[in-house]
Amino acid sequence: MMRILAFCCERGPGEAIDLAGEKRMRYPADLTLIQVPCAGRVDVAHLLKAFREGADAVVLVGCLEGNCHHIYGNIEGRKKVDRAKQILDEVGLGGQRLEMFHVASNQPFRIAELAAEMASRVERLGPNPLAVKE
Amino acid sequence: MSARSGLERTLLGGKFAVTAEIGPPKSASAESVRRHAHEMKGSADAFNLTDNQTAMSRMSSIACAAVLIQEGLEPVVQMTCRDRNRIAMQSDILGASALGVRNVLCISGDHQTFGNMKEAKNVYDVDSVQELMILRKMRDEGRLWSGDELETAPELFLGAAANPFADPFEFRVTRLAKKVKAGADFIQTQSIYDMDRFERWMALVRARGLHEKVHILAGVMPLKSHKVALYMKNKVAGMMVPDTVVERLKSAKDAKEEGIRLCVEQIEHLRTIEGVKGVHIMAMAWEEKVPEIVKRAGLRP
């Protein structure tokens, strides 16, 4: 079973997820959501730890550019994702497993989209060698 | 004071001096130096030997100078500050002098990151102004910088470089004055293509009376093609090449001939500028053209 961990900002993305739930939109069951006050709050160490704990892919979901309640938390989040991607490439896991997405509160369909995108990357790259066997 | 070298004698005599440049080889054989010496004999009063130009090891300037002396030509040894400390510099000058070298050009030298041994340690114990001070003390006081007395003092005609095309423009003449204070007897400038800027610089030089304190030789470099011109324009530090020059070479039927013609025109113009006592011809990888240039410009024989 594929495991995708999503750190989601509670504002734009959080509201989009709620809306998706209301509309009974389907998204892959193996998407685990962790709400954070802002995408910028997630550290590089958190992103890396997610992979150590067996995630096949990780996403950081922030608000649209220019819409961050904390002014540029989403920009900081982007920079951390870039740094973590670099490390993931260096250790040999593959930076492609990690990505940043921007989602507005009225874009519930984007959640399923980004999950599908990451699922197809995992298909291509293979499961995380550190994934705990069920 | 009698002239310490043939070059100085020419300048003191009021004759328009000519110096040219020979690039030392990447070789343990001085054959190419002898060949250039034969090609260029008589076309200039003295010949510069560059010192590990662009920070790439070549036969040393002093060794090449010794070869030129054997062939009956007068050398100008170039000594940069990049590769040797004051101890080595003074030692090399004593040796060079013993071998017959009289003209020495003191320059900072291209930084070693220009070359292909960038990992080398950077010396720069002294800069070109300080180098002048050291050499002048050896010549005038017969002492090393440490104060040690020299059994025989070297006879030296000291030169320095000047770049009217580097920045800040306002400061360039002050720096020239500094070099004169430190002991420069003659100056060779960077190659000139922007004649306006050079004339403005000379005006400032004359305003400070420097043209009477130091012999200024204006630098020229014949360009083989518009590609060489572009390379000089974009890739070489401290060079200013106007687009008009690039265009002229590009649209010429015979770029080489155009390059020579342009060089001759420049020399003819430079002779008319007050304070310019001679010309320094840098024909990079084109040394064999110097006799022709000199003849067409009416400088020699």
Place this chain on the structure above:
Amino acid sequence: MIIGEQKRLEEISGMLDGHRGILIAGCRSCVAICLAGGEKEVAVMAESLRLISSLRGKGWEIEEAMVERQCEKEWVAELRPRIEGKDCVLSLACGVGAQTVQAMYPRVRVLPGLNTSNMGAPEESGIFVEKCGGCGDCVLHLTGGICPIARCAKSLLNGPCGGSQGGKCEVSPDTPCAWEEIYHSLESLGRLDLLEEPIPPKSWLPARDGGPRRIVRKEAVLTEEQKRLKGGKA
């Protein structure tokens, strides 16, 4: 401040080969400011190395510790309980810190996680620039407050050289020409007169060229009597 950069993960990984109990020690001083060895950087290094260990079966057991200033023995002494049982310390402090830890724990191998570079300052967030040449004979009063030893690529004292163009050093378009900056600074200060006289050759004796340096503040050195009274601890 001292500025350094982390070594590449591959290099660090190679150094850690054969070790098992590893303590990553950061420092809250200079390297925290230049984002090379502070708490967050230690955390990221730990996670990166744990990933490598799991993926490549290295068997590393990695722990993290912070030191207030890794160059001072009093603070490095506090690491003792954390070093117990470890066979190696990966220091993310500058070379001075790494050496201090090694000297205090001679039986535990200390590895340098950083390449210590220079003495400089932050120019803007994330950008750290070399400022001081550590020459032991400061001439900032002659150069309008700009160090010609560190900031001029050729350490000229009578600059600029002929390669200065557009305010940039011939070495790189990112490097300002220090002598252009000196000129403008002296101009603002109304002291262009300082550029008229040639500055003679510098004595490099007080610099690293004269040998490793040792500076003594006599008034602070404990006498033998004091050391005895303190019970042998300086």
